[in-house]
Amino acid sequence: GGGGDGDGDGDDGAGGAAAAVTEHDVLALMTRVASNPLADVVTREYIVTALVKLTTRFGDDASHAQLRTLIARFSNNIDAEIQQRAVEYLKLFEQPADVRADVLERMPVMDEERLRARGMNSAALGKPAGGDDDDDDDDAAA
Numbered sequence: 279g280g281g282g283d284g285d286g287d288g289d290d291g292a293g294g295a296a297a298a299v300t301e302h303d304v305l306a307l308m309t310r311v312a313s314n315p316l317a318d319v320v321t322r323e324y325i326v327t328a329l330v331k332l333t334t335r336f337g338d339d340a341s342h343a344q345l346r347t348l349i350a351r352f353s354n355n356i357d358a359e360i361q362q363r364a365v366e367y368l369k370l371f372e373q374p375a376d377v378r379a380d381v382l383e384r385m386p387v388m389d390e391e392r393l394r395a396r397g398m399n400s401a402a403l404g405k406p407a408g409g410d411d412d413d414d415d416d417d418a419a420a
Contacts, residue, residue, distance in 0.1 A: 330367040
């Protein structure tokens with residue numbers, strides 16, 4: 279069984295552990311996906327965002343240069359949202375690496391209980407108005 283053999287046991291089917299994935303492997307895959315003419319707008323938005331996030335995870339200068347080149351390709355995209363993202367992400371390269379890392383760090387999971395304790399209302403949490411919001415579904419009964 280394995281990661282590539284569909285049984286979900288995490289190995290590659292050859293009796294050993296899965297092969298290590300290198301920065302080069304990831305960049306090659308991202309280049310192929312970014313160049314695919316069948317990739318829709320949403321896929322391209324995810325790609326350009328993934329590329330900029332990889333700049334904080336890859337340490338090699340050559341990898342950073344390749345990521346910047348890939349992002350720059352999107353700066354002339356016909357879709358205005360993708361183009362804007364790419365231009366903004368390219369501006370991040372002008373910032374010190376620690377600033378870029380802070381901007382691109384993982385967002386913490388929203389703690390709804392803590393927000394409620396701070397007095398946030400259900401609309402601010404994206405909950406429908408009018409319910410008691412305690413997840414016991416008794417607000418649907420009349």
